[in-house]
Amino acid sequence: MGTIHTFFVISIIFSCLSGSVDVHFITKRDASLDDRKDCPPVEGQPQPPTRVDTTARLQALRTEMGTADVDVYIIPSEDAHQSEYPPSYDLRRSYISGLSGSAGIAVVTATKAALWTDGRYHLQADDELDCNWILMKDGVEGVPTMTEWIIEQMMNSTTKNVGASPFLLSSSKWKTYEEAFTQEAITMKSVGANDLIDKIWTSGRPEKPKTPINALPLKFAGRSWQDKINDLRSEMTKKHAGAFIVTSLDETAWLFNIRANDILYNPFVVSYAIVEMNQISLYLIDSSTKLSQTPTDEETTETLYEHLNTNQDGTCTGKTGLCVKVLEYNQSGLLTDIETLAETSQSLKVWVTILCNQAIYETIPETQVIQANSKVALIKSMKNSVERAGMQNSHIRDAVALINFMTKLEKEVKEGKKWTEVSAAADLKTYRFDQEYNRGLSFNSISGVGSNGAIIHYSPSNITDKQITTSEMYLLDSGGQYLDGTTDVTRTFHFGTPTEYEKECYTLVLMGHIDLALTKWPRGLYGRDFDAIARHPLWDVGLVYRHGTGHGIGAYLSVHEGPGRISISHAVNPSDEPLDENMFFSDEPGYYEAGKFGIRLETIVMTEIVDTKYHFDATTMLGFKAITLVPYEPHLINFSMLSQRQIDWLNAYHKRVENEVGPKLSGEPLEWMKTRTQQITTSSPASIILPSILLICITSILSLLK
């Protein structure tokens, strides 16, 4: 699926020099409701059914804003852990704006409401936001940034307070906003623990998450939590840090080898942890119940307290070896503990990550805080050998599920049986559930026919559902959670006869996809440094896709994980890290034509050290190995556009599909695969013409000889 991070924001704020000779300028245009489809609403004409009426919610929020004395209120998508996919309880930005997509930030003033979102959600946002909302399309020329827009709105305001919850914004974002506002005498005003959406979202709100926790057996995790704690403590020693606060949910799940279902599609446990040199504290919701609960996963043999080497009440008294003290999850309790920690030893340094929330950050005295990228995130992303094997195995099982399903779908669509985006996604799910170690999906399948395929992060619903036919392209982006790995694969299909243009676009996307997979680079580079290689073939003909090319992926963790990514971006993310070996990324260029079709090809690839013909000054070269093994669609490829190198890659890939997935297929699915994995022989003019000429020549000579 599309990557986490906002694509580059074009920021040429450079306009109208008076009387300039001939220099070209772009004016930053005024953002307004005029850009919205069917806005303002016309009496008697219904609004699109997908739109959420937010009038009452906005009114309630504005009342609270008055009480809290803020002129502007910022509502980010994230929870207190900066989760990309927060628990349903925490979907505040979706509640206030109506946009159900994962990325976006909402800003409400006394009279206006605006939402910034990236290219994956531009079309979807227009479908879901009602006419109260200005849609700010990140990545489109001339769209102001959030801070620029707020500054503009506050220009003539006598009070200039921009409110936000310190739990929901990362400290780095808080600082960025503060810096942008300070010159304009605008103040970032914390509302403390009293988030204004919490005050108005009182009915119909989902429960706080508290699903059972299962220990992940060592045969899947590859490394015990005790060893991981020791690894982390070595890093803390090097950084002269006496405590490390773990705030991201995939980091607590990974560090302690625990999994739950607190977030849809993400097997996380809502939690915090503080790792000190002589103590480890883990904060869990409903901790006493969870510690002694019988495991709900059949592969888990220990209760949580046994796994964490803790007494049944979560204390460590009398325990030998490492023990995790379990405490009740509670924001203010956590802050008090951090405060006490810092006060007890004023020479103690506390390491927090760039993404830690502002509330935690501001609790630690400035002289004691070390803010730096999370080593947990980095070590986690460099998978150990057990995780690497698990990722490869789970991807093979996942390919089997997808191929079996696609064989049926294609056959029945061609027979004229009715399949829709929704019914296909629902049926595919059951194929994944049948696979060994499956623990559900890794995200809501993106199943898009024709124009719906052009909505980059489209979720089919009964309102938008389209039938799958032989006359339109079909984009299917889906993945599963397995005890031994997380998968995410996109293939694009056409069950009839594609147009030449559709084939050309598919081939251009494939060319970038292969070129990226073939890239070798010197260790130390960021993914953003070579994302262009995937975009290059499309750029050549003027085509562009507005999302990142690759995101990291976890091992039975999140489908999107940092700290590496392959994404050109204007705003360089401070938590980015270079790509190193044994990391897993998606390689997923695409092309989307609004109202017509979407194409995306996504294969998970693993970084590894590669050998090269020459070696420069002991530089280590890295490259990719494909892990997803699902064939491409030969009848959508214009082979004459491919280079020999690209064809060689495709042939080698399809040979691996045959060898590694083939043995687990039989009957029609095996045939379905084989029609796609046939080796392509290059038909250069010489190889076609030469035999014919030789034949004519020999025939002539023979006839003359007769």
Place this chain on the structure above:
Amino acid sequence: MGTIHTFFVISIIFSCLSGSVDVHFITKRDASLDDRKDCPPVEGQPQPPTRVDTTARLQALRTEMGTADVDVYIIPSEDAHQSEYPPSYDLRRSYISGLSGSAGIAVVTATKAALWTDGRYHLQADDELDCNWILMKDGVEGVPTMTEWIIEQMMNSTTKNVGASPFLLSSSKWKTYEEAFTQEAITMKSVGANDLIDKIWTSGRPEKPKTPINALPLKFAGRSWQDKINDLRSEMTKKHAGAFIVTSLDETAWLFNIRANDILYNPFVVSYAIVEMNQISLYLIDSSTKLSQTPTDEETTETLYEHLNTNQDGTCTGKTGLCVKVLEYNQSGLLTDIETLAETSQSLKVWVTILCNQAIYETIPETQVIQANSKVALIKSMKNSVERAGMQNSHIRDAVALINFMTKLEKEVKEGKKWTEVSAAADLKTYRFDQEYNRGLSFNSISGVGSNGAIIHYSPSNITDKQITTSEMYLLDSGGQYLDGTTDVTRTFHFGTPTEYEKECYTLVLMGHIDLALTKWPRGLYGRDFDAIARHPLWDVGLVYRHGTGHGIGAYLSVHEGPGRISISHAVNPSDEPLDENMFFSDEPGYYEAGKFGIRLETIVMTEIVDTKYHFDATTMLGFKAITLVPYEPHLINFSMLSQRQIDWLNAYHKRVENEVGPKLSGEPLEWMKTRTQQITTSSPASIILPSILLICITSILSLLK
């Protein structure tokens, strides 16, 4: 020539996790003198003659450090204007360290001295630094950053003061250092106007620069200074700024259409300017003399005071129209004026650039300062139509000079006549001087034979001078200053028979060079976003070059100018801007094998809006047009490695050389050019084999028919 900016710093500080399963880690190694050739010195064995003895200088500096109460002293390369190439008077870092190259930063503690420099100067620094110096090679795995190293040195120090001159460090660097040090209780300590190198560099120091100033006629500048001031004031209005402080020397030269020779190869005037809404102040050294001096450039018809519409004493009394008040250049006078400006109107906002020095920055009250990229730099880099035409014309004249010289050089080298790096560079100079509008060189020519070619920014000297022969590669990177443009071109030659490996390397560099020239990209991207396209062919075989791929270039200004550049980099430069139309960049990949040879191919290219086969959502696509028109070396190219697209580009380029430069050549130089610009026909197997087979076939048939 190689680009300004430090190549990516590999920063994986990630080591030795205890008992880790199989994750790969890189340890940040201890930097020490052990990495230096011939260090520590051995009694009786002479040091390399290129090394500068800095023992006495370091001793004097350490005495001053004691007096100034600083534990560490930072000596940057730049002057108060953050010039890449400062006046000789300001070469403090060269003086203290011995490294004559343009890039580097020196740090001296009570017992150690260390110098960081980028890949262009790694070999040269080892040749020039004596054994007092630890050489820190930026871009090499495991080398600590300057701040990391200083933190390590200060670990056990009781006082922790890091001293620096606030005039010589940009405010953004000062802030970065402060932020890195604050957690370690290390203080950045300003020495105010009393730079410690100024105190010890008392004998043998060059004079302060004060060369005559010439007004650049409108037929070369394309836009009057009055119009440029109006353009700038429009930008100031948009940013609500009442004053803009111009601190970069290429910006004052461009803004006021003035040129001088205060810096070798850079036609700049050491100066500051303050542009307000109703007043313009320009600070010049020896201002009263310069205002009335007779122009020294034959194309200049006005004296400076006439050009600036000023009275002869630099005042504006009684003048109508825009007038530039000229004041005497003086650091403390400038600071006082800025202070007064801010105090007089406390609602006035003062715009300074990211690169403005810390002394100026800290003079402006925090509530009044706007720090943002310079609009002058951005407008300057988007050349107007007169400048664009001038750049193209001057590049054609420059090509004529280079081709005429190379014809002679190649002929005489082949005849066995003695030519060396130094004599070639000296002779080439005279060919440039003969061209219309030439005003000298744009930098010290890089003329390197064999192993000297591998020193990326090599300057030949009598000590290192090598003979040019028919058995080694020859790298020539040179350029000129013309009233209508600045040039910078690199070609690599072999006057005998190159090895297959040399040809392969040349061809790989050429492939990246052409691929970058062919790149089309959506407006809004930074050059760093697609630099990888030029490196890709080399990476495929494990080869790497440690410098940026492209730098901006001025029009009769600096050979290196911002704010755009084409350079992968770890540390994203905050003053970077996206590439926009009508900008000029070098396209200069290379490959350098220490001790053997260096290859670089550099062509200046201009950005322009390009048409593409398709158009996506009104996205503007940009591309490059080659401006340098000097042929490549066909006998160094392995044509079978090139794609058809690369061959087509090469053919079209050589056709342009013939059409645009050819008419200005005659005799042997014309022939020299023609042997290189012949169109390449692709000899695919089909086109070779088919005619032969047809011939055999017809012959057989005919003989049978007889």
